[in-house]
Amino acid sequence: MxxxxxxxxxxxxxxxxxxxxxxxxxxxxxxxxxxxxxxxxxxxxxxxxxxxxxxxxxxxxxxxxxxxxxxxxxxxxxxxxxxxxxxxxxxxxxxxxxxxxxxxxxxxxxxxxxxxxxxxxxxxxxxxxxxxxxxxxxxxxxxxxxxxxxxxxxxxxxxxxxxxxxxxxxxxxxxxxxxxxxxxxxxxxxxxxxxxxxxxxxxxxxxxxxxxxxxxxxxxxxxxxxxxxxxxxxxxxxxxxxxxxxxxxxxxxxxxxxxxxxxxxxxxxxxxxxxxxxxxxDTVEEAKEKRLKLDSLVHYDSAIASLSVALGTDASGFDPDAPLPTDIPETNASKTSQAGVLRLAAEEKLTVRQLAQRYGGYAGLAFIGxxxxxxxxxxxxxxxxxxxxxxxxxxxxxxxxxxxxxxxxxxxxxxxxxxxxxxxxxxxxxxxxxxxxxxxxx
Amino acid sequence: MxxxxxxxxxxxxxxxxxxxxxxxxxxxxxxxxxxxxxxxxxxxxxxxxxxxxxxxxxxxxxxxxxxxxxxxxxxxxxxxxxxxxxxxxxxxxxxxxxxxxxxxxxxxxxxxxxxxxxxxxxxxxxxxxxxxxxxxxxxxxxxxxxxxxxxxxxxxxxxxxxxxxxxxxxxxxxxxxxxxxxxxxxxxxxxxxxxxxxxxxxxxxxxxxxxxxxxxxxxxxxxxxxxxxxxxxxxxxxxxxxxxxxxxxxxxxxxxxxxxxxxxxxxxxxxxxxxxxxxxxDTVEEAKEKRLKLDSLVHYDSAIASLSVALGTDASGFDPDAPLPTDIPETNASKTSQAGVLRLAAEEKLTVRQLAQRYGGYAGLAFIGxxxxxxxxxxxxxxxxxxxxxxxxxxxxxxxxxxxxxxxxxxxxxxxxxxxxxxxxxxxxxxxxxxxxxxxxx
Incomplete structure (x- = not known):
């Protein structure tokens, strides 16, 4: 094998x-x-x-x-x-x-x-x-x-x-x-x-x-x-x-x-x-914490622009420390990309800030463990x-x-x-x- | 000084x-x-x-x-x-x-x-x-x-x-x-x-x-x-x-x-x-011999073309082992270049072959000694x-x-x-x- x-x-x-x-x-x-x-x-x-x-x-x-x-x-x-x-x-x-x-x-x-x-x-x-x-x-x-x-x-x-x-x-x-x-x-x-x-x-x-x-x-x-x-x-x-x-x-x-x-x-x-x-x-949890720590080093002002692009809507007015609002308008840009953000927000229970920092850092395929x-x-x-x-x-x-x-x-x-x-x-x-x-x- | x-x-x-x-x-x-x-x-x-x-x-x-x-x-x-x-x-x-x-x-x-x-x-x-x-x-x-x-x-x-x-x-x-x-x-x-x-x-x-x-x-x-x-x-x-x-x-x-x-x-x-x-x-003579040896390693067939260019006339019919003929026609190309060849031939008493090999090798400024x-x-x-x-x-x-x-x-x-x-x-x-x-x- x-x-x-x-x-x-x-x-x-x-x-x-x-x-x-x-x-x-x-x-x-x-x-x-x-x-x-x-x-x-x-x-x-x-x-x-x-x-x-x-x-x-x-x-x-x-x-x-x-x-x-x-x-x-x-x-x-x-x-x-x-x-x-x-x-x-x-x-x-x-x-x-x-x-x-x-x-x-x-x-x-x-x-x-x-x-x-x-x-x-x-x-x-x-x-x-x-x-x-x-x-x-x-x-x-x-x-x-x-x-x-x-x-x-x-x-x-x-x-x-x-x-x-x-x-x-x-x-x-x-x-x-x-x-x-x-x-x-x-x-x-x-x-x-x-x-x-x-x-x-x-x-x-x-x-x-x-x-x-x-x-x-x-x-x-x-x-x-x-x-x-x-x-x-x-x-x-x-x-x-x-x-x-x-x-x-x-x-x-x-x-x-x-x-x-x-x-x-x-x-x-x-x-x-x-x-x-x-x-x-050493544990999956520790690896996830390292990632959150790493993401937290992405500055919010530059991160929020990346989230806005991924969502296809301006996210700069959202409360950074709250979950993503539930009333995101449908996008004319990439629907796949928006759906990815919504799925990630739900799965990992991320705040707007954390989501923004994920997209401003690296949001692609990851092996964390x-x-x-x-x-x-x-x-x-x-x-x-x-x-x-x-x-x-x-x-x-x-x-x-x-x-x-x-x-x-x-x-x-x-x-x-x-x-x-x-x-x-x-x-x-x-x-x-x-x-x-x-x-x-x- | x-x-x-x-x-x-x-x-x-x-x-x-x-x-x-x-x-x-x-x-x-x-x-x-x-x-x-x-x-x-x-x-x-x-x-x-x-x-x-x-x-x-x-x-x-x-x-x-x-x-x-x-x-x-x-x-x-x-x-x-x-x-x-x-x-x-x-x-x-x-x-x-x-x-x-x-x-x-x-x-x-x-x-x-x-x-x-x-x-x-x-x-x-x-x-x-x-x-x-x-x-x-x-x-x-x-x-x-x-x-x-x-x-x-x-x-x-x-x-x-x-x-x-x-x-x-x-x-x-x-x-x-x-x-x-x-x-x-x-x-x-x-x-x-x-x-x-x-x-x-x-x-x-x-x-x-x-x-x-x-x-x-x-x-x-x-x-x-x-x-x-x-x-x-x-x-x-x-x-x-x-x-x-x-x-x-x-x-x-x-x-x-x-x-x-x-x-x-x-x-x-x-x-x-x-x-x-x-x-x-070790002596100036030895250095000059090194140069002649080096020049001799330039193949005549490729060297003669370089001499022809420098002379502004076709040199391929000249006797390789004789001195340069005295009746070189005036050139329409570079007269300075032709004069340089004639001067070098006279000064160093070079044969056509040696002249050709000098031009086919390196004919510029040299310090030999x-x-x-x-x-x-x-x-x-x-x-x-x-x-x-x-x-x-x-x-x-x-x-x-x-x-x-x-x-x-x-x-x-x-x-x-x-x-x-x-x-x-x-x-x-x-x-x-x-x-x-x-x-x-x-």
Missing amino acids: ADKNKLHLTAFMRPVSLHTGAWRYPGAFPDANFNFTHLKSFIQKLEAAKFDAFFMADHLAVLNMNEEALKRSHTVTSFEPFTLLSALSVVTEKIGLAATASTTYDEAYHIARRFASLDHLSNGRAAWNIVTTGNPESSKNFGKDEHMQHGDRYKRAREFYDVVTGLWDSFADDAFIRDQESGVYVDPKKIHTLNHKGDDLQVKGPLNIARPVQGWPVIVQAGQSEPGRQLAAETAEVVFCSPPNINAAKDLYNDIKGRASKAGRDPNHIKILPAALFIIG TPESIADELESWVSEGASDGFTVTFPFLPQGLDDVTQRLVPELQRRGLFREDYTGTTLREHFGLPRPVNKFFS | ADKNKLHLTAFMRPVSLHTGAWRYPGAFPDANFNFTHLKSFIQKLEAAKFDAFFMADHLAVLNMNEEALKRSHTVTSFEPFTLLSALSVVTEKIGLAATASTTYDEAYHIARRFASLDHLSNGRAAWNIVTTGNPESSKNFGKDEHMQHGDRYKRAREFYDVVTGLWDSFADDAFIRDQESGVYVDPKKIHTLNHKGDDLQVKGPLNIARPVQGWPVIVQAGQSEPGRQLAAETAEVVFCSPPNINAAKDLYNDIKGRASKAGRDPNHIKILPAALFIIG TPESIADELESWVSEGASDGFTVTFPFLPQGLDDVTQRLVPELQRRGLFREDYTGTTLREHFGLPRPVNKFFS
Whole structure:
């Protein structure tokens, strides 16, 4: 039953916690997000726990330009992914290094080259999280008044992927001869010039770097929209998604694996890793208290705006310390989102303040409990076909990370659910993914 | 007379030698260009010798698409600068890290962000070599059929510089409060939104990373054309140039320092570092023999094309082992270039083959001699106002680098011409350059 290669764990880092209250939690390093010494210790702990990858989120703008939220944001300053991950590659040996890079606001030649370079520097540990950049603020940093439309972004992303993978295949794996005697360094017959001319991109090539160690760095995607799912099914090898619960996760899992099969791919070669917040306590109650404590560190003024969005109605006039009013008007925005708030308020008996702080902090999928209770849940998810593992987000650092690496991971290992050591050296090997055949030389 | 802060040395790395025969020299590592272990040892030797900076050249295409030259090129594959320098930042402590980045084929927001990130990772050691990318092959890798005209490239470069430096100043140096108690992370009044709308660029800002440790990374430029000199005089803090001899160097030195004064700058805050090849022997004769040996490793078929270009006439029919014919036709191309070839042929009594191999390898400024004879020359250059130091290119590695760091540098130190240790921690401190005042917060 247990398959050590079945459950995969990546650490979703921004590069610390997604939770807006994380930096204020007792024991947290407030500057961890922008402190290389701390980040080095985090990734080394993740590697010691045999995580598949350190996965760096990214944005191409300062988010939350609302002043109340902005002044409380611990991710307003951040390292750029390629520079940070390249530095981290030197202080690690096995853990994968996933960088987010945009197909909307960058050049395919640059992206192909940087990932190839990171893959060579890390001896085959790079992954590309393909994003189309949803935040409209970004467009204004790149000379565009109007954000590119969703459908156009995905069309461009698909072409961009073809160009980048084509550029990675510029050199055959055995192109380099380096014979000092004859003076022949490279075999020109083993260099391919792409000459791509498509709707969105024109890129000649060849790329000026050898084929990546992994052939292609691992392809990661996060799309959940219709075109996002289809792009993932056609191209992704790891899918990062945000289902609210196990049933939604199963639907998504089956949908994406089914689409991958239809696209002619082996569904085992696409790993679905829902994102979740992990909070661990000695008891389930203690873990829940940690979460309430964490949520309480989200400032009410910035939190209430998030609740208003989720409810589809202005919540700023509600009594913060009372339950949610029973007469919330029907929304023209997302009815699913409003229903989620109402269900959460009823289930956990939260006040308006607590609800607001949940939405202002992190309101997605969460595993809150003891190492044993969480291991039970994860085992169910994987054995019932809801996921191939998880994209782990930490509530606060270093303690929340230590709880996962030192308490949850050993419990998973005891059950035979998670590797006790790496069996390969490349990220593809960690995930059990094949090395792609070169499109032009095979 | 001797001023230890007067002579500066940067190592010009591509990331190994510029010389096309370098990888074939006895004792050379043929794959050094693309081998992180070797590159790490090179930069650590340069740091032990107290070099100001490791300066990485770059191209945005595979050069030399002529098959004969291509198959012999040891730089056809190369790491991308930001990924390599970020990795090298982890294994060094003091030496500067200069990356080449193009204003023609990249986005100002990306460039500003990556240099800021490298500067933070390295604790203030980043430098930006601003290039406009002269190689027309590059344009085809970035969706453009036509290469941007020279004047247009420089106009865009000037605006790009303004935008990048403006983005670096997005945050005041004291913007970050990080008060866990009150929950205030950053002071919004200390964040500046650039809102740049110019002829070539529209960039809103703010940048999503704190102001660099150095305020701005050190600005390097290599322009020698009229607009290149003017851009350097207005913006550069280190100028990398290629005068053929000391007299040409003095003219260039005076011209750029004079232009800087006219632009209202302190000429001491712009360091002029001519590029030169250094070959060291026990005797001057031995050093010259090393050079002939090195040149002999350039393949004749690719070398003769370079000589033809320099002469402005087809040299492929000449007898390789005879002196240059006396009846070379007048050229419509560069008369200065042809005159240089004729002078070199006469002075060094070179055969056609040797001349071709010189031009196919490296035909620029070179210091060939003993540690003492070269130190004499460098002392003259600096004391006579021809340079503030040198951009050192190595003939082959590791030996050519070891000769400079272990034999020439100690001789310069004995004479009190070069630092015996770093006196600061940032690259600006190594160069004696001021930290720029924030444009928006002072």
